[in-house]
Amino acid sequence: xxxxxxxxxxxxxxxxxxxxxxxxxxxxxxxxxxxxxxxxxxxxxxxxxxxxxxxxxxxxxxxxxxxxxxxxxxxxxxxxxxxxxxxxxxxxxxxxxxxxxxxxxxxxxxxxxxxxxxxxxxxxxxxxxxxxxxxxxxxxxxxxxxxxxxxxxxxxxxxxxxxxxxxxxxxxxx
Amino acid sequence: xxxxxxxxxxxxxxxxxxxxxxxxxxxxxxxxxxxxxxxxxxxxxxxxxxxxxxxxxxxxxxxxxxxxxxxxxxxxxxxxxxxxxxxxxxxxxxxxxxxxx
Numbered sequence: 346x347x348x349x350x351x352x353x354x355x356x357x358x359x360x361x362x363x364x365x366x367x368x369x370x371x372x373x374x375x376x377x378x379x380x381x382x383x384x385x386x387x388x389x390x391x392x393x394x395x396x397x398x399x400x401x402x403x404x405x406x407x408x409x410x411x412x413x414x415x416x417x418x419x420x421x422x423x424x425x426x427x428x429x430x431x432x433x434x435x436x437x438x439x440x441x442x443x444x445x446x447x448x449x450x451x452x453x454x455x456x457x458x459x460x461x462x463x464x465x466x467x468x469x470x471x472x473x474x475x476x477x478x479x480x481x482x483x484x485x486x487x488x489x490x491x492x493x494x495x496x497x498x499x500x501x502x503x504x505x506x507x508x509x510x511x512x513x514x515x516x517x518x519x
Numbered sequence: 520x521x522x523x524x525x526x527x528x529x530x531x532x533x534x535x536x537x538x539x540x541x542x543x544x545x546x547x548x549x550x551x552x553x554x555x556x557x558x559x560x561x562x563x564x565x566x567x568x569x570x571x572x573x574x575x576x577x578x579x580x581x582x583x584x585x586x587x588x589x590x591x592x593x594x595x596x597x598x599x600x601x602x603x604x605x606x607x608x609x610x611x612x613x614x615x616x617x618x619x620x
Binding site for chain 1 (some may be wrong): 531541544547548554575582590594600609
């Protein structure tokens with residue numbers, strides 16, 4: 346008790362994900378990360394519609410990276426999906442994170458996008474840890490901490506009987 | 520959180536790969552001298568012409584590859600937990616109650 350009296354903020358700042366400040370901050374990070382992707386996606390939709398032609402070309406240029414032939418193959422063979430998919434999925438990932446719905450699924454999608462951006466942009470002049478990499482880590486964090494459970498709709502969805510009977514869905518929600 | 524030896528091994532491997540790609544090889548890069556970043560640096564003369572290009576000690580493709588491998592292992596760890604059905608206790612807890620009569 347003496348320790349608690351001496352450090353009255355210890356509980357507010359303790360590393361319990363459902364601690365008051367931790368939950369608030371995790372939710373704030375989730376919404377800001379979501380807005381980041383929503384903005385990127387919706388502005389592409391406004392300017393290019395569902396025909397983001399830059400996407401396939403960008404992937405075709407990713408030769409000699411750690412991802413091997415995958416991005417080039419995607420650029421050459423999945424252009425039909427990438428052109429509408431980049432703006433659409435960015436927008437949906439952003440909306441999902443902001444609302445806190447299917448956060449783990451959305452975070453996986455965001456991490457996939459950010460891996461391609463991190464490796465593709467290759468702006469490593471100031472080291473390997475770039476803004477793109479920090480974005481990638483944010484998405485991984487969203488998934489690992491299941492941030493949709495804190496002020497997000499996943500908290501409500503996970504309490505439904507449908508999800509309770511199918512607990513594996515928590516790997517997509519959360 | 521219920522963890523098994525495989526869980527812990529996968530998480531340790533994931534962390535080791537990510538930290539090797541970023542921190543450990545980052546230290547190697549600094550100790551090896553310029554360029555301190557992970558990209559080639561072009562040296563120019565007074566006229567702005569490129570006279571020399573110095574390359575990082577460790578190919579950034581290797582470093583990014585290690586980090587990506589670490590993240591894939593983390594994904595595998597999540598997949599392993601999912602396949603094991605962690606959370607199945609909830610399923611049992613919410614099954615309809617069976618009474619004797």
